[in-house]
Amino acid sequence: xxxxxxxxxxxxxxxxxxxxxxxxxxxxxxxxxxxxxxxxxxxxxxxxxxxxxxxxxxxxxxxxxxxxxxxxxxxxxxxxxxxxxxxxxxxxxxxxxxxxxxxxxxxxxxxxxxxxx
Amino acid sequence: xxxxxxxxxxxxxxxxxxxxxxxxxxxxxxxxxxxxxxxxxxxxxxxxxxxxxxxxxxxxxxxxxxxxxxxxxxxxxxxxxxxxxxxxxxxxxxxxxxxxxxxxxxxxxxxxxxxxxxxxxxxxxxxxxxxxxxxxxxxxxxxxxxxxxxxxxxxxxxxxxxxxxxxxxxxxxxxxxxxxxxxxxxxxxxxxxxxxxxxxxxxxxxxxxxxxxxxxxxxxxxxxxxxxxxxx
Numbered sequence: 001x002x003x004x005x006x007x008x009x010x011x012x013x014x015x016x017x018x019x020x021x022x023x024x025x026x027x028x029x030x031x032x033x034x035x036x037x038x039x040x041x042x043x044x045x046x047x048x049x050x051x052x053x054x055x056x057x058x059x060x061x062x063x064x065x066x067x068x069x070x071x072x073x074x075x076x077x078x079x080x081x082x083x084x085x086x087x088x089x090x091x092x093x094x095x096x097x098x099x100x101x102x103x104x105x106x107x108x109x110x111x112x113x114x115x116x117x
Numbered sequence: 118x119x120x121x122x123x124x125x126x127x128x129x130x131x132x133x134x135x136x137x138x139x140x141x142x143x144x145x146x147x148x149x150x151x152x153x154x155x156x157x158x159x160x161x162x163x164x165x166x167x168x169x170x171x172x173x174x175x176x177x178x179x180x181x182x183x184x185x186x187x188x189x190x191x192x193x194x195x196x197x198x199x200x201x202x203x204x205x206x207x208x209x210x211x212x213x214x215x216x217x218x219x220x221x222x223x224x225x226x227x228x229x230x231x232x233x234x235x236x237x238x239x240x241x242x243x244x245x246x247x248x249x250x251x252x253x254x255x256x257x258x259x260x261x262x263x264x265x266x267x268x269x270x271x272x273x274x275x276x277x278x279x280x281x282x283x284x285x286x287x288x289x290x291x292x293x294x295x296x297x298x299x300x301x302x303x304x305x306x307x308x309x310x311x312x313x314x315x316x317x318x319x320x321x322x323x324x325x326x327x328x329x330x331x332x333x334x335x336x337x338x339x340x341x342x343x344x345x346x347x348x349x
Binding site: 097100101 | 172191195
């Protein structure tokens, strides 16, 4: 890996790490949701420090260049994240829908009761 | 014989101009119960219903037609209805055919009765009907049953089907649900009805949405509903 890429990776992951911690402090991000980002940025930091190991591994796995390996890892990580988020979104959607139904049905029941009285 | 309880579910989204006529049509032609599902309309649908004293379930968040039908099915189950009929609030459906749908379920032991425009009449070769034909073909391929008007929004469900709607949150008021019900071993039959063009307001579908709709329905029929197992 070139020294430029290593520096960029290092800076980027350090910034994301700091942002993550700050968000948790401000209570805008739940701890369990942030762990995956902390781990992710930590791995990136490791990768930029021990670039020789990365080069060795990517060579063994048959990548043309170590940088491809790094990008590949990031991509897989992000894809999984998007997929997990999608599932979470669907679950939330379902929950809101049920709540929506519950409120509407309850309102209808209450109104009918009022009329009976 | 115990009198069967029939509920007509009328989903309405921005139908202030049509809803009054629709409900009057229902009241004139039948003596069934009805419930208007107001899907958080932006116009004064809610006020119109209030003013007229219509039985209404008013959703606080807009969630689309599927959710509206689902809440109608929940209502039907909670209040112990034997038959629930899905009936559009935009004035396209004609209430005089409701009785024939109910009769079909009552007399012939059918589980789902669909109001179809093309049981006796031929399907025209228009652009809109291409989609209709494709869906028909997909249903034929997956279930070997002929459904002439799968996109029809006028359907009557019996207790078994209402139960399915309540137990499976992914069921929609769309054609793929017919496939699901057929795969579950329910009997589906079509009844000839007439439908009119809408008078006021806008339909749910436009060109882009139609394509998206077709993709959704076809994928769902071919890959998801087709592998439904019969055992519940």
